[in-house]
Amino acid sequence: RAKSQGRAKYEIFDRAMHGTMLRALKMEQEIRRALDSHEFLPFYQPIVDLCSGKVAAFEALVRWKKATGELVSPAEFIPLAEELGLINQIGQQMLQMACAQISTWQKDFPAEALQISVNLSGKQFNQPDLVDQVDRAVAEAGIDAQFLELEITESILMENTDAIVEMLQRFRERGIRILMDDFGTGYSSLSYLHRFPSNVLKIDGSFVRRMGDDTGSHEIVRTIVLLGHNLGMKVIAEGVETFEQYSMLKSMDCDYAQGYHIAKPMPADQATTFITQRNLGL
Ligand code: C2E
Ligand code: MG
Ligand code: MG
Ligand code: MG
Numbered sequence: 001r002a003k004s005q006g007r008a009k010y011e012i013f014d015r016a017m018h019g020t021m022l023r024a025l026k027m028e029q030e031i032r033r034a035l036d037s038h039e040f041l042p043f044y045q046p047i048v049d050l051c052s053g054k055v056a057a058f059e060a061l062v063r064w065k066k067a068t069g070e071l072v073s074p075a076e077f078i079p080l081a082e083e084l085g086l087i088n089q090i091g092q093q094m095l096q097m098a099c100a101q102i103s104t105w106q107k108d109f110p111a112e113a114l115q116i117s118v119n120l121s122g123k124q125f126n127q128p129d130l131v132d133q134v135d136r137a138v139a140e141a142g143i144d145a146q147f148l149e150l151e152i153t154e155s156i157l158m159e160n161t162d163a164i165v166e167m168l169q170r171f172r173e174r175g176i177r178i179l180m181d182d183f184g185t186g187y188s189s190l191s192y193l194h195r196f197p198s199n200v201l202k203i204d205g206s207f208v209r210r211m212g213d214d215t216g217s218h219e220i221v222r223t224i225v226l227l228g229h230n231l232g233m234k235v236i237a238e239g240v241e242t243f244e245q246y247s248m249l250k251s252m253d254c255d256y257a258q259g260y261h262i263a264k265p266m267p268a269d270q271a272t273t274f275i276t277q278r279n280l281g282l
Contacts, residue, residue: 024080027077028080031077031090032086034064035093037067039064039066039067040062040065040090040093041063041065042061042268043061043267044059044116045061045265046258047256047258048257049255050249054278055112055274056115057114057115057117057256058116059116059117059151059265060094060101062090062119078121088124091118091120092137094118095118096141098116098118098137098148099148100141101116102114102115102143103141106144108272108275114147115148115149115177116149117148117150120151120152122153125163125167131167131171134176145176146176150171151181152179152181153180154180154192155186157192168196172197172199177199177200178197178199179198179200179201179236180196181202182204183224184203184206184220185206193231198233199234201236202235202238202258203221203238203254205238206239207221208241208249209239209241211248212244221237221248221249221254222252236258237254237256237257237258239258239259240258240259240261242261243261
């Protein structure tokens with residue numbers, strides 16, 4: 001009896017596993033096809049200067065736009081793409097499109113000096129030619145490398161730190177700024193920070209969101225801003241959803257804000273309209 005029950009459990013488990021594997025396999029084929037037909041594209045979310053209120057930069061956030069028009073968010077495909085090694089190709093396409101967009105905005109708004117930051121997965125640092133890929137994307141778009149920024153999270157420093165630090169140095173030699181994303185949520189924020197060549201801290205949205213209702217979060221945000229400034233870095237607050245949060249950050253001397261209070265990520269053409277209205281007042 002116990003034996004047959006055990007077997008029944010296995011069969012249920014097997015069937016569930018089988019279903020999961022089939023879905024993963026189908027998804028893999030879909031991602032490969034989507035890469036070929038260029039269904040991955042960047043949405044752009046503005047990052048505003050808290051002094052001037054103007055857009056200083058945009059973060060490029062990948063969306064999978066299916067032929068049906070359906071938009072799939074990165075949480076639904078990035079983890080599998082990372083596991084399958086397909087994140088490298090998605091990342092390369094994102095870099096190319098972001099560089100092309102920099103070129104367009106440089107021509108349309110030369111005085112605004114708008115930057116675009118591109119998220120890099122830790123897995124992409126396993127490619128020895130990552131720096132060459134970035135160089136090529138910059139050269140093909142004919143842009144100045146200083147308008148490109150790269151976002152990484154602290155978690156990439158968990159392994160192979162020396163090789164990664166060296167790649168980050170090479171980016172910085174080119175004038176490409178490194179943004180430390182989701183700051184405050186990683187393991188060793190403080191011990192890594194001083195040997196980690198980044199130029200900008202992005203305070204994780206989870207602290208910003210709790211800022212109004214708990215003094216702990218308020219103090220954490222204030223302390224990260226001071227820490228960043230003491231280390232000669234600029235600080236961006238992510239996940240700014242309310243006017244109250246925006247004002248608090250401004251009074252803390254935080255440099256930049258990003259979040260739904262300003263705008264959600266949007267397609268390139270809408271971002272162009274946003275720049276025109278916000279920075280040129282048209
Ligand atoms: P992230 O880099 O930390 O990006 C910020 C996320 O917060 C974005 O979600 C953005 O839409 C969302 N967000 C912005 N403002 C607010 C706000 O005020 N409130 C709330 N609740 N959320 C806000 P998204 O676009 O779904 O991206 C999720 C994550 O996926 C990103 O987190 C990043 O880790 C990853 N990702 C996105 N694009 C790429 C990419 O091209 N390559 C790689 N490797 N990862 C990417
Ligand atoms: Mg990011
Ligand atoms: Mg972030
Ligand atoms: Mg985040």
